[in-house]
Every structure is written in structure tokens, then in C-alpha cells.
Amino acid sequence: MRRFLLFGVAMLCGGFAAFWLLTQPSPLPPSVVAGLSGDATRGEAVFHAAGCASCHMAPAAEGEAKLVLAGGQRFASPFGTFIAPNISPDPTHGIGGWSLEEFANAVMAGVSPEGAHYFPAFPYAAYGKAEPQDIADLKAFMDGLPPSASPSQPHEVPFPFNIRRSLGGWKMLFGTGDWVVTGDLTxxxxxxxxxxxxxxxxxxxxxxxxxxxxxxxxxxxxxxxxxxxxxxxxxxxxxxxxxxxxxxxxxxxxxxxxxxxxxxxxxxxxxxxxxxxxxxxxxxxxxxxxxxxxxx
CATH class of the missing domain: 1.10.760 (Cytochrome Bc1 Complex; Chain D, domain 2)
Incomplete structure (x- = not known):
């Protein structure tokens, strides 16, 4: 019985270690954005194509207020309610202090500056196919938008979906970088x-x-x-x-x-x-x- 218990504990520890290893966040290689310089004029087109304001503007914002990316909109789903964060250039409550590498990791890999997985309500699985130069241009444009001091609100996601580490497994299953429509395209x-x-x-x-x-x-x-x-x-x-x-x-x-x-x-x-x-x-x-x- 003692050997059986020891074997069970060893298997449990081994399984946990494998889970921890396989699900760890995988940031982009630094070479992806090394040497890139963003252009705000080109970045404006990327901003609109990516629909950044549609999710991250304040609820019911109109006109120029849509460019204040204060967050706060609520998005209900079967996994809980996600609340768009502040991604304005505010250095405290927004992303004003992020480097280009941190920004690219968030947008293209779903990895926060602290090294945690983002929930895939943030469509990084799609943005991961973007050209790094477009991401650099996007950041250059967003850096010039009005800052907001509104704090980001926590998501309302219940257990077990709030275990962010498990998102490493989700990324392995569904985070493919392949194009869907292939063939001889014009x-x-x-x-x-x-x-x-x-x-x-x-x-x-x-x-x-x-x-x-x-x-x-x-x-x-x-x-x-x-x-x-x-x-x-x-x-x-x-x-x-x-x-x-x-x-x-x-x-x-x-x-x-x-x-x-x-x-x-x-x-x-x-x-x-x-x-x-x-x-x-x-x-x-x-x-x-x-x-x-x-x-x-």
C-alpha cells in the first residue's frame, strides 16, 4: 500500500510538472520586433482595420470620444463576462509604459508584460498572423491617443475558466497561425x-x-x-x-x-x-x- 501511494504521488507530481511545463506562456522571440520603428500614419489604418476602439472605447462613447480607449465595455459569454481593459497611453492605468516588445507579445501571443496568459476574448489568435511592422505602426498611433485614468475592471469569470495557466493548453489546441483560405490567391x-x-x-x-x-x-x-x-x-x-x-x-x-x-x-x-x-x-x-x- 505504501509503494502504491508513493507511486500515485509520483504520478500526480509528474503530471502536474508536465502540465506546468506545457502550459507556460510563450512570448515572441525578441527578434520579431527588433529594429522596428512604428509609423503613426500607417498605424491609424491598422487601428481601424483591427477594430481596437470598437471593444476598448468607453461604453456608449461617440465621436472623438471613441479614441479614448478607457475600456469598460462588458462582453458576456458562456465562460463568463469579460470587461475590456484600459489600453490608453496612460502610464498607470493604461499601457503607456509598455515597450514595443511587450505590446507585440500581448497582441500577437496573448502574453502580458507580467508573463501571464490573456483570455482569448482578446483575439490574439487572429492578430498573431499580423505583420510585426503593422503592430509597430499600431503602437505608434495608439501612443498618440488621449490617455484615460480609468482603472481596468477585473473580468467576471468563474472557476475553472479563471485558471489562466490552462490557457496554455487552449493555445496549443486552437492558436494555430495557419491561414484558413489557401490556394492560388490573387x-x-x-x-x-x-x-x-x-x-x-x-x-x-x-x-x-x-x-x-x-x-x-x-x-x-x-x-x-x-x-x-x-x-x-x-x-x-x-x-x-x-x-x-x-x-x-x-x-x-x-x-x-x-x-x-x-x-x-x-x-x-x-x-x-x-x-x-x-x-x-x-x-x-x-x-x-x-x-x-x-x-x-
Whole structure:
């Protein structure tokens, strides 16, 4: 019995050690951003394409107030309620004291400056496909935004989902850096893929998830229940979205559908962001959507 107990303890310790090793946060190699210098003008386009203000502006902010990234918006999900943090350049309550390397680790790898995992409500699985130069440009733009002294609020995530160390396992399962749509893409389709799969993180809302919250890449952009349990995000694969490329461009510019209905919900923020990009980018997204495999 004593040997059996010792063996059990050894197995338990070994299992815990393996879990601790496999789930440790993995920051980016310093070489990823070494020598990069950000350009705020280019970073403004990255900011809008990535939808940063849509989640991190204060609740009900309008106009120029959307650029004050004070956080506070609440996002309900089956795993708890996530509250967007302050990511303004305030050095105390925001991210004003972060280096480019720390910023890139957060955005692209989901690792905090303290070396902890971020929850994947922050779409770093998509942003991880971004070009490091775009991330440097994004930081340069965000550094010039108005600071806010509003403290970030803690997420309301119950046990066991609040065990951040377990997110290392989630990243191994679902944090793939592979593109979903592959093949011989045109230049426009390739640009559209970058905007939709990386910066725009369209799959985060439009793709169904499994029980662990991972995206079902076999049903890419096929629609999904809204995380808060109210309503559904539509299928935007060619099986359901029969708009022409011109229709898609017009929608991303004006918010009006071909049937003269108007955009609503969180998609209104997406349209507002994409309307600020060059028309060539909206055309690229439209071309990409036509290459997405149709899913009934």
C-alpha cells in the first residue's frame, strides 16, 4: 500500500510538472520586433482595420470620444463576462509604459508584460498572423491617443475558466497561425485574407465554436450564436451571402445592404472602421469572401 501511494504521488507530481511545463506562456522571440520603428500614419489604418476602439472605447462613447480607449465595455459569454481593459497611453492605468516588445507579445501571443496568459476574448489568435511592422505602426498611433485614468475592471469569470495557466493548453489546441483560405490567391484576395483573418478577425464572431471555445475552422464564417446567447451572427460564406463584390464593398462603406436595410449591432462598428480604410481594402475583403469555401 505504501509503494502504491508513493507511486500515485509520483504520478500526480509528474503530471502536474508536465502540465506546468506545457502550459507556460510563450512570448515572441525578441527578434520579431527588433529594429522596428512604428509609423503613426500607417498605424491609424491598422487601428481601424483591427477594430481596437470598437471593444476598448468607453461604453456608449461617440465621436472623438471613441479614441479614448478607457475600456469598460462588458462582453458576456458562456465562460463568463469579460470587461475590456484600459489600453490608453496612460502610464498607470493604461499601457503607456509598455515597450514595443511587450505590446507585440500581448497582441500577437496573448502574453502580458507580467508573463501571464490573456483570455482569448482578446483575439490574439487572429492578430498573431499580423505583420510585426503593422503592430509597430499600431503602437505608434495608439501612443498618440488621449490617455484615460480609468482603472481596468477585473473580468467576471468563474472557476475553472479563471485558471489562466490552462490557457496554455487552449493555445496549443486552437492558436494555430495557419491561414484558413489557401490556394492560388490573387493579390487582392491575399490582401483580403489578411484583413479578414488577421487584423479584422472576422472569424471570431462569424465562425462557430466548439465546447472549449475554439473556432471550428471546417465551418469558417458559417455563422454562429452570439456569445451572449441573444441572436445569431450570420453565415457570410458564398452558400448564404449571395451579394456581388460591389454589394459587399457598398455595405462596408455605407452600412446599407442591397435590400436597403441598415447595419446594426456590433457590425455597425465594423462598418464604421472599414469605411475609413482605402476602397481597395474593402474590395479586397469582398474578393476574399468570394473565395471562402461555401458552408450551407
Amino acid at each position: 493579390e487582392a484576395e491575399t490582401r483580403g485574407r489578411y484583413l479578414a483573418e488577421a487584423l479584422g478577425h472576422c472569424g471570431e464572431c462569424h465562425t462557430p465554436r466548439n465546447a472549449l471555445g475554439g473556432l471550428d475552422r471546417s465551418r469558417w464564417l458559417a455563422g454562429a450564436p452570439n456569445p451572449d446567447g441573444r441572436g445569431r451572427t450570420p453565415n457570410i460564406t458564398p452558400a448564404a451571402l449571395n451579394w456581388s463584390e460591389a454589394d459587399i464593398v457598398a455595405y462596408l462603406t455605407s452600412g446599407f445592404t442591397p435590400e436597403y436595410d441598415s447595419v446594426g449591432g456590433h457590425m455597425a462598428h465594423v462598418v464604421d472602421n472599414f469605411a475609413r480604410l482605402p476602397e481597395a481594402d474593402r474590395q479586397a475583403v469582398a474578393a476574399y469572401l468570394k473565395r471562402v469555401p461555401p458552408v450551407p
